[in-house]
Amino acid sequence: MIQHFQYKSMYDNKQLPGWTFSFYFSGKKYEGNYHKNGSIEWTSHEPPAVKQEDLKKQLHELMLFHVYE
Known part of the structure; x- marks a missing residue:
């Protein structure tokens, strides 16, 4: 199960799609980018x-x- 999920926009112009995210899973931190196409x-x-x-x-x-x- 994902814990402590966080995300924010990649760009200052929040109308542009794209987000960075982070979360913990099984005691390890994972980070990545979520693009507009999923x-x-x-x-x-x-x-x-x-x-x-x-x-x-x-x-x-x-x-x-x-x-x-």
Whole structure:
């Protein structure tokens, strides 16, 4: 489960899409960029391959809730 999720706009002009995010999972901090097309670019180490798809789904849900509400 994702904990301590945070996000912010990549650009000063908040109308431009693109966000940076960070969260903790299993005691490790992960960071990345969430692009307007829904793609995720990890800027820290990547989560374990077996958990990556589940984490991506959770990230999409969180971003939809917070950014596109």
